[in-house]
Amino acid sequence: MKAAQMEMNRRPAATRAPIWMVVLLRLAATALGVLGLAMLVGGGELARFGGSAYYAFAGAAITVSAVLVFLRRSSGLWLYWAVVGLSIIWALWEVGFDGWLLLPRLLVLIVFGLWLLLPFSQAPLYAEGRSRSPLPILLGGALAASLLGAGAHAAFGPAENADPRFQAGRGGFPTASAAPAAAGDAADWPSWGRDPGGSRYSPLGGINAGNVKRLEVAWTAQIGSWPGMVAVPIKIGDTLYTCNNSNEVAAVDAATGKLRWIHDASSGQHDLTCRGVAYYRVGSSGGPCNERIFTATGTAQLVALDARTGRHCPGFGNAGVVNLREGLSPAPLGYYRVTSAPTIVRGNVILGGWVSDGQYWGEPSGVVRAFDAVTGRLSWAWDMGRPDRTGAPPAGEHYTPGTPNSWAPMSGDEKLGLVYLPTGNPTPDYFGAQRRPFDDKYSSSVVALDAATGRVRWSFQTVHHDLWDRDVASQPTLVDVRVRGVLRQALIQPTKQGDIYVLDRVTGKPLFPVTETPMPSRGGVPGERPAATQPLSNAVPSFRGPRLREADMWGVTPLDQLYCRIEYRKARYDSNYTLPGLTPSIIYPSAFGALNWGSVSVDPIHGVMFVNSNRLASYLRLMTRAEAKARGLKPLGDWASAIEVGGGVPQLGTPYGAAVKFWLSPIFAPCNAPPYGHLSAVDLNTGKLIWSERFGTAKGSAPLGLPQPFPLPLGALNHGGSVVTGSGLLFIAASKDGYLRAYDSRTGKELWRSPLPSGGQSTPIVYSAGGREYVAISAGGSPALQTTPGMTLVAYALPEGAR
Numbered sequence: 001m002k003a004a005q006m007e008m009n010r011r012p013a014a015t016r017a018p019i020w021m022v023v024l025l026r027l028a029a030t031a032l033g034v035l036g037l038a039m040l041v042g043g044g045e046l047a048r049f050g051g052s053a054y055y056a057f058a059g060a061a062i063t064v065s066a067v068l069v070f071l072r073r074s075s076g077l078w079l080y081w082a083v084v085g086l087s088i089i090w091a092l093w094e095v096g097f098d099g100w101l102l103l104p105r106l107l108v109l110i111v112f113g114l115w116l117l118l119p120f121s122q123a124p125l126y127a128e129g130r131s132r133s134p135l136p137i138l139l140g141g142a143l144a145a146s147l148l149g150a151g152a153h154a155a156f157g158p159a160e161n162a163d164p165r166f167q168a169g170r171g172g173f174p175t176a177s178a179a180p181a182a183a184g185d186a187a188d189w190p191s192w193g194r195d196p197g198g199s200r201y202s203p204l205g206g207i208n209a210g211n212v213k214r215l216e217v218a219w220t221a222q223i224g225s226w227p228g229m230v231a232v233p234i235k236i237g238d239t240l241y242t243c244n245n246s247n248e249v250a251a252v253d254a255a256t257g258k259l260r261w262i263h264d265a266s267s268g269q270h271d272l273t274c275r276g277v278a279y280y281r282v283g284s285s286g287g288p289c290n291e292r293i294f295t296a297t298g299t300a301q302l303v304a305l306d307a308r309t310g311r312h313c314p315g316f317g318n319a320g321v322v323n324l325r326e327g328l329s330p331a332p333l334g335y336y337r338v339t340s341a342p343t344i345v346r347g348n349v350i351l352g353g354w355v356s357d358g359q360y361w362g363e364p365s366g367v368v369r370a371f372d373a374v375t376g377r378l379s380w381a382w383d384m385g386r387p388d389r390t391g392a393p394p395a396g397e398h399y400t401p402g403t404p405n406s407w408a409p410m411s412g413d414e415k416l417g418l419v420y421l422p423t424g425n426p427t428p429d430y431f432g433a434q435r436r437p438f439d440d441k442y443s444s445s446v447v448a449l450d451a452a453t454g455r456v457r458w459s460f461q462t463v464h465h466d467l468w469d470r471d472v473a474s475q476p477t478l479v480d481v482r483v484r485g486v487l488r489q490a491l492i493q494p495t496k497q498g499d500i501y502v503l504d505r506v507t508g509k510p511l512f513p514v515t516e517t518p519m520p521s522r523g524g525v526p527g528e529r530p531a532a533t534q535p536l537s538n539a540v541p542s543f544r545g546p547r548l549r550e551a552d553m554w555g556v557t558p559l560d561q562l563y564c565r566i567e568y569r570k571a572r573y574d575s576n577y578t579l580p581g582l583t584p585s586i587i588y589p590s591a592f593g594a595l596n597w598g599s600v601s602v603d604p605i606h607g608v609m610f611v612n613s614n615r616l617a618s619y620l621r622l623m624t625r626a627e628a629k630a631r632g633l634k635p636l637g638d639w640a641s642a643i644e645v646g647g648g649v650p651q652l653g654t655p656y657g658a659a660v661k662f663w664l665s666p667i668f669a670p671c672n673a674p675p676y677g678h679l680s681a682v683d684l685n686t687g688k689l690i691w692s693e694r695f696g697t698a699k700g701s702a703p704l705g706l707p708q709p710f711p712l713p714l715g716a717l718n719h720g721g722s723v724v725t726g727s728g729l730l731f732i733a734a735s736k737d738g739y740l741r742a743y744d745s746r747t748g749k750e751l752w753r754s755p756l757p758s759g760g761q762s763t764p765i766v767y768s769a770g771g772r773e774y775v776a777i778s779a780g781g782s783p784a785l786q787t788t789p790g791m792t793l794v795a796y797a798l799p800e801g802a803r
Helices: 002-010 019-048 054-070 074-095 099-117 119-125 135-156 437-442 558-570 625-630
Strands: 216-222 234-236 239-243 248-253 259-264 278-281 291-296 301-306 321-323 343-345 348-351 368-372 378-382 411-413 418-422 445-450 456-461 477-483 486-494 500-504 514-518 533-537 585-587 601-603 608-614 618-624 647-649 656-662 677-683 689-694 722-725 729-732 739-744 750-755 765-769 772-779 792-797
Touching (some): 019 099, 019 558, 054 074, 054 558, 099 119, 248 291, 411 477, 437 456, 500 533, 608 722, 722 765
Antiparallel strands (some): 216 792, 278 291, 301 321, 343 348, 348 368, 368 378, 477 486, 486 500, 514 533, 585 618, 601 608, 618 656, 722 729, 729 739
């Protein structure tokens, strides 16, 4: 017995560790081994495609250390921490101290390392009487603290923008220039963008930097019976007019939110899009339909309603309705819709239409039409395939099928008598060999038409032979600003690719230089005829983002980041205009756009433009007709869900289908690193950036679509617009995290935020009613951003009597 006890005392302490400690250690070693093997295999694949060899070497070393730890050898711990130390050196060499880029490279490795340093993990590794060196614990603690510090800097430190154009030549906020011409009653918001030129500027100043923190919800109103609402309300007199995505149009008391009337113009269809309505006053008689609300629907109708009652105007069209399918070629129902508010210039109600993306060559025409605001008769039609015919097509004929459309909000200049159209690319999006000369001339452009005749005055193209779905989605903004000291009648055209063009709105000539830049042409498909150059706007800061590198690939863990790095190496990425082909290519910015229909806002007093932008990539691959057929890709039927930015599209009538998607890792984290959203201010006199900040937080965004409650300011995807006020405030929601915010327009400092009941993917408006100023916004969500759907109109105001 005594001899046995002596033998037990000589046995290593590791062999006498409690069984639960051994089990936990071996479970951790198994998990570590899985990580190491995955990194080894994936790293070998990455190296095969010419990527970093780090993952293969690190994976091999981690696998060996996992085996040693499983066998309860302390050398496994030392080897693992050596890998961690070398990984930190490698990560700092590759991306510096950018906390967001360090996170997927190091966080999981350090967490495993710290687990192995815990007493119950170390107990099975060391023999009795052998001291446990404090070095691993000290080293691990120091490295973990360093990573947390870098992460805190990334999350809460000053915003950084890797684009060198954002680092040089910043200027201060400019002094006020001469006041612009009066823009009507400051209390109202009479047009979609407040004025017909879409400045999104309110001269009101009662809500200011000193009191904005006291804003509170004044009232809410539920609009209709179906969730989904992105409309920007208009405000006339004491009433707000708006619509929801089921084309239910409503009039609401602007001071109380009380519903006055609601009209269902949906024709029984729902889940459409209505971005807003338009107002027109016929005369001063005060009779029925003297004041009219126009709505254009997803069921292809133009409807005129009495602003007081919500009833149809019987003298307009056919009992208040114009059928917009007349003159279009046959197509499944829902292929042609109107999604934006009509534009009214010189008594004409002018509108284009949205056409379902990517289904077949020869979809309905992108014709733009004008109807008399009193009678509803067709005033003119601009059919770019038949420019000499401004009326309706004769019986048995149709407007030219397959032409570029104009679905985004338009702008009008009543004095010049012009309407400005942002145009899309012809369907289908990703193959263009069958496009005709007029398709290529007017696609992805801004076009100025005579509002009385529909004749083209000028056009400016933002993308030549667009193969990337970079239709011009933003409303052109018309402002009189000083450009290099000279007061100019300017048009500002934001684009999906992130370039912003500043043009003379009389002539269409650039006020800031635009450079025709040669583009690589490798990797396309037979028959395609890509443009040799693209018009880049470099004098005004571009929001296209810096060129992506393998090191910019992101993820939450080393494995999903490794996946994205492999995908990067497999894909072609020559430029922001890499040609689609049968092998994958990267579209950056994505088809969702650096800027979309929210456009920009402009302070015309100081000549400053405010821009909310996105940085997200798409992944695109063409497929042969045989493959598309095998995958079951065929045109959608009546009222089928539209595929706009993700999924497979048949592109029937061309040799190729297409598969396009947001570029995400297997756990649905973006493959490019944050920040994803920015909010910026640009001096239009000089073209210089004034300030740029991350916009939005990670709240509500997590891997696998899980909720995430922490508002880490990584910069979030956003969809919607801003409004700037005479008191120097910038109001914006738009962000995926669901807040309405107020910023100091001079500095970009956030002054106030309030959570919305649903996603705020719209544009706020600022108005006054009943002696109080209000900030109102539609909270209806966005399927593209996967924010909470709703149908709430929310209005904020200062407390009663507050100043």
